[in-house]
Amino acid sequence: MQFIGIGPGDPGLLTLSAVKAIGRAQRIVIDDPDQKALLEAGEVALAPGAEIIEALSPLEVTEALITAAGRGLEVVRLVGGDPFLDGDVASEAAALAVADYDVDVIPGVSPMTAIPEYAGVTLNGHDAQLIGPDACLRDLDGRGGRWSSTGLIVVATTAARVGDVVRHAIDSGREQTEPAVITRNGGTTQQVSTTTTLEALPGAVTRAGDDEPVHVVIGHVLDDPQDDRLDWFESKPLFGWSVLIPRTRDHSATLPSRLQDYGAHSLDVPTISMEPPRTPQQMDKAIRGLVEGRYEWVVFTSANAVRAVREKLEGLGLDSRAYSGLRIAAIFDSTVKTLAQWGVKPDLVPEGEQSTAALAAVFPAFDDALDPINRVFVPRADIATESLSADLSGLGWEVEDVIGYRTVRAAPPPADTREAIKTGAFDAVVFTSSTTVRNLVGIAGKPHRHTVVAAIGPRTAETCEEHGLQVDVIAPEPEAISLADALADFAARRRDELLASGRPVVRPSQRKRRGRQPSR
Known part of the structure; x- marks a missing residue:
């Protein structure tokens, strides 16, 4: 335990x-x-x-x-x-x-130390008293003691008790004019830190819910020029941005993870769904061959392909032991994770770029002295290309390229998501293929003109323009990391331009609805 x-x-x-x-x-x-x-x-x-x-x-x-x-x-x-x-x-x-x-x-x-660090407050070198939620309640209700009258105080409480925190701190000997920092949604991309004075703290949470957790730091060291707040977290280029990621399948976590590194939070919207092939006989034959030892390799290029094969195996009363003796290759983190959920670890996953080309580059050539069987099973979507099969055939393998599932346009997202897309509540939308553009517009409508549009490459950008979308960002390389980096660079330049012109730095979703301005 x-x-x-x-x-x-x-x-x-x-x-x-x-x-x-x-x-x-x-x-x-x-x-x-x-x-x-x-x-x-x-x-x-x-x-x-x-x-x-x-x-x-x-x-x-x-x-x-x-x-x-x-x-x-x-x-x-x-x-x-x-x-x-x-x-x-x-x-x-x-x-x-x-x-x-x-x-x-x-x-x-502990949030008691992590959230002050996210707010840029230096705890090292100062006497600091940490007062957790339970201790704070006891102290404020008169069942505890006084707080330190010097050094830093870090208090974890709720928005409703901030006024009580102020009174107890003053009763403990703190001055009303002492500097203080209050942080809401600490450690998340919705974090807001306000530097103020002890007596003015309640005014910083007037719009917060009573039960919303907040962290308060009180102390004179906060106004020391040597110990000023280092605003490293909230100054990230995409901090607080809400980014829409339309997707055609279970993609890798690379893109949302990279966006989060830059301070954004993202929402995935599926634009296709998976259905069985119209003629399942070829897939049924391949599954029987898998069980009977017909293949040397099974190659998975999506999590949906893993699920399609698993569904067939379970329909026969089999489990992951059906893969015994087979070698498994895969691309994308989501594919590897879906395999792991069934207790299967792939033998081959390319490092770095996750694509069929990257997989073909590291796939071993067939060797009749080492490989007892020369067949490879590649279950795929009906819309997927056969380029991988051609590459593997070039390495000497006999490839059975089988449609394991059909892809159809997904159902529209929830009404609130559609409304957010159309009204500009998202700061940016990142398109990773032309299909994502066509399908998103088809199921949810066009993103608002204030929403920054980022495309993974020129072809995707052309599709955006064909659908009436102005493209602001094109990734220099057709990769998820490059797309996230390009969006972050755009946001940093946009912020610098706004500062240089004396205009307030607001996110695209916060702009006034008076048409598209030249500087995004």
């Missing part, structure tokens, strides 16, 4: 030990619905068949842990921040110990 600190919620702050433990777990117990998003992040791979249990009260959590441990399952309990600094898990750990179950703890990054 392991208690795992998951930090402020950014999957990039998970420790290696935490990622490994989550990947081994058969049962994962959470106490916050938002923790599900962390488990779906590209950095995290769940074990096949792992079950997620959502328990919303301490009693439910303890019962879920004891039940899972009693069944001999590998179980982990996710705790926001650090288990013992931020999470009240002592009673749960004690209950497990009384029941004679072993308890292990994996520390995590």
Whole structure:
């Protein structure tokens, strides 16, 4: 039984030990619905068949842990921040110990230190008092003590209690005019940090919900020129930008991850859906050949291809052991992750660029002295090209290129997403192919003229223009990272131009609706 600190919620702050433990777990117990998003992040791979249990009260959590441990399952309990600094898990750990179950703890990054760092506040070199949510409640309700009258104070509380925090700090000897920083949505791309004075803190959360968590830092060192705030996080070029990613299939996590590195948050909108082939006989024959040992390699170029084969195998009452003796090749992180969910690890994945060309470049040539079978099974979509098959044939393999699934235009996204697309609520849209352009316009309409349009290459840009979209960014290389980098460079230049002209720096979605301005 392991208690795992998951930090402020950014999957990039998970420790290696935490990622490994989550990947081994058969049962994962959470106490916050938002923790599900962390488990779906590209950095995290769940074990096949792992079950997620959502328990919303301490009693439910303890019962879920004891039940899972009693069944001999590998179980982990996710705790926001650090288990013992931020999470009240002592009673749960004690209950497990009384029941004679072993308890292990994996520390995590605490929001008490991480969020001030995200806000650019230097804690090192200063006397700092950390006051967590539970301690804050006790102190504000008169069940605790006074706070330090010197140095820094870091307080985790809610927006509704900020006024009480101010009064308690003043009662503890702090001056009303002391500098203070208050951070909302700390550590996320919606973070907002406001530098003000102690007495003016309540005015910084007037529009926040009462239960919204906030972090407050109070202390004279904040106005020391040597210790001024380093605004490294909120000054990222795409900070706070909402980016729409229309997609044609389960793509790699590279693009959203790179956009997040630049401070953006993204929303994927599927533009196609998967259906069985109209004539399934060829696929059925290939699956029988897979089971009977007809192939040396199976090559997966999408997560949908993995699912199509898995569905056929499960229909025959088989599991991942059907791949025994086969060699597996794959491209894209999403494909590898979908294989892992069924307990399959590919033998060959190209490094760097994820494309059929990159896979063909590292695929071994057929050697009749080493390879007992010369056939390769390539399940693919009906709209996919056969270029990979031609490349593999050139290496001496006999390739069976089989349509494993059909792609059809997806259903329209939810009404609120369609409205956001049309009204300019997204700051940018990134198109990774001409198909994404055509399908998005078909199912959701054209993005608003204020939305920055980024295309992965000239052909995609041409398709944008054919559909009446002005293209602002074209990636110099047709790769996801290059596309994200180009959008970030555009945003940085845009910010510099606005500053140089004396205009306020606002995101594209915040512009006044008075037509398209020359400088985006």
